[in-house]
Amino acid sequence: MSDPNSIAPAEGKLGILTPGMGAVSTTFVAGVLAARKGYATPFGSLTQMAHIRLGKRTEGRNPMIKELVPLAGLDDLEFGGWDPYSDDAYTSAMKAGVLDPRHVEGIGDELRQIKPMRAVFSHEWVKNLDNVDHVKDETSYMTLAENLMEDIDRFRSEKQLDRLAMVWCGSTEAYRDLSDSHRDLDAFETGLKANDPAISPSQIYAYAALQMGVPFANGAPNLTVDVPALVQLAKERGVPIAGKDFKTGQTLMKTMVAPGLKARMLGINGWFSTNILGNRDGEVLDDPESFKSKEVSKLGVLDQILEPSVYPDLYGDIYHKVRINYYPPRGDDKEGWDNIDIFGWLGYKMQIKIDFLCKDSILAAPIVLDLALFMDLAARAGKSGIQEWLSFYFKSPQHAEGLYPENDLFIQLTKLKNNLRDMVGEEAITHLGTEYYEDE
Numbered sequence: 001m002s003d004p005n006s007i008a009p010a011e012g013k014l015g016i017l018t019p020g021m022g023a024v025s026t027t028f029v030a031g032v033l034a035a036r037k038g039y040a041t042p043f044g045s046l047t048q049m050a051h052i053r054l055g056k057r058t059e060g061r062n063p064m065i066k067e068l069v070p071l072a073g074l075d076d077l078e079f080g081g082w083d084p085y086s087d088d089a090y091t092s093a094m095k096a097g098v099l100d101p102r103h104v105e106g107i108g109d110e111l112r113q114i115k116p117m118r119a120v121f122s123h124e125w126v127k128n129l130d131n132v133d134h135v136k137d138e139t140s141y142m143t144l145a146e147n148l149m150e151d152i153d154r155f156r157s158e159k160q161l162d163r164l165a166m167v168w169c170g171s172t173e174a175y176r177d178l179s180d181s182h183r184d185l186d187a188f189e190t191g192l193k194a195n196d197p198a199i200s201p202s203q204i205y206a207y208a209a210l211q212m213g214v215p216f217a218n219g220a221p222n223l224t225v226d227v228p229a230l231v232q233l234a235k236e237r238g239v240p241i242a243g244k245d246f247k248t249g250q251t252l253m254k255t256m257v258a259p260g261l262k263a264r265m266l267g268i269n270g271w272f273s274t275n276i277l278g279n280r281d282g283e284v285l286d287d288p289e290s291f292k293s294k295e296v297s298k299l300g301v302l303d304q305i306l307e308p309s310v311y312p313d314l315y316g317d318i319y320h321k322v323r324i325n326y327y328p329p330r331g332d333d334k335e336g337w338d339n340i341d342i343f344g345w346l347g348y349k350m351q352i353k354i355d356f357l358c359k360d361s362i363l364a365a366p367i368v369l370d371l372a373l374f375m376d377l378a379a380r381a382g383k384s385g386i387q388e389w390l391s392f393y394f395k396s397p398q399h400a401e402g403l404y405p406e407n408d409l410f411i412q413l414t415k416l417k418n419n420l421r422d423m424v425g426e427e428a429i430t431h432l433g434t435e436y437y438e439d440e
């Protein structure tokens, strides 16, 4: 159990930097600004709304998470970011079309003041973005990384920040496997100096952040910090990292429903998932290389939750298919359908249909907030490297080598809450329950 006094207080201001200032990022910022002014309640955010039980059920201790651990307050946040388009946060939010203009009226001026810094961007990694007009000119990857570090420094001093956290809200990059440059930090830095094409823009941001001691969380499925070189850098610099791919929409549903079916030993023959969405994210994912990153991230969850090798009769023959279709009329209002073919007693077949009419960025925005606040907490608690306790927020949780990721949403929640309890010297809750039935 940790010493509760070992967490540094959340004094002063926290800057939240997002590479990518599109739908998710601007919805997140708008929501925080609106909550600050009392126009909105931060629904969907554990750091703002959730309670956490402590001790026995009979003790009645159930504080809010933000009362238990020292988190940055919403009034102490500042926002910044980078984007290959020069639109300020207000213009970008209006183009993304997630928020009703009436809802952003009262915070329009503040949003307009948030202007992106020039991005590190490459069409090799994100194909379907045209006419980008706001990209750094340097061509050396190492110089680009240094340039990002200067951006971070300038932002820190201009806004008089005490701490920073970075959350990747940029487009999904093309799928690539690990390369030699990712093997260790020396190889990575040699690769940066040699402009190795295997190093992605998101990895240049991550390298810059970690070198500056800034925690980094990755909201997209691209590898980014999930490579040995950057895990090593995070450990060496004592900085927390987490990823990958915000768990929203269909995968959120999947990681709620699959553990339930498995808990009751119901078999599954097939799980067909399809989506329509029409935002810029959907447009980027229309490119097969970016979709491949997403597909890998989305497909992995069922395999781990269902354990087909342990339960071959129940899940050995499951046919799992995921489709994403770019369909502009829907904008950010994604529709995700799941058809699940299940079987039960005597092998009788049944079906479950889920039709989730969700708003992608509305589900993702509170995740950005929680990740930034929890990553900042982790840093103040002296944690570094992979923060597996934040798996709750990811489709494809980053984990130590040799481990399998934990995808079951309810195990993830237990892990998150037990980590918070542990940080402040409270007992983990095992749910054993025997203590209530022991004789005096």
Ligand SMILES: NC(=O)c1ccc[n+]([C@@H]2O[C@H](COP(=O)([O-])OP(=O)(O)OC[C@H]3O[C@@H](n4cnc5c(N)ncnc54)[C@H](O)[C@@H]3O)[C@@H](O)[C@H]2O)c1
Residues within 6 Å of the ligand: 019, 020, 021, 022, 023, 024, 025, 082, 083, 084, 085, 096, 119, 120, 121, 122, 126, 129, 168, 169, 170, 171, 172, 173, 201, 202, 219, 220, 221, 245, 246, 247, 248, 249, 279, 280, 281, 284, 360, 361, 363, 364
């Ligand atoms: N529910 C969700 O919306 C959800 C869920 C899981 C993951 N994600 C991921 O989060 C990311 C953001 O989603 P979104 O809906 O805001 O997409 P978006 O297209 O609206 O915004 C992404 C922004 O990133 C910018 N960008 C691209 N490359 C960049 C670079 N190298 N540096 C800086 N900026 C760059 C783009 O110009 C764009 O403005 C995507 O990768 C998406 O797959 C979103």
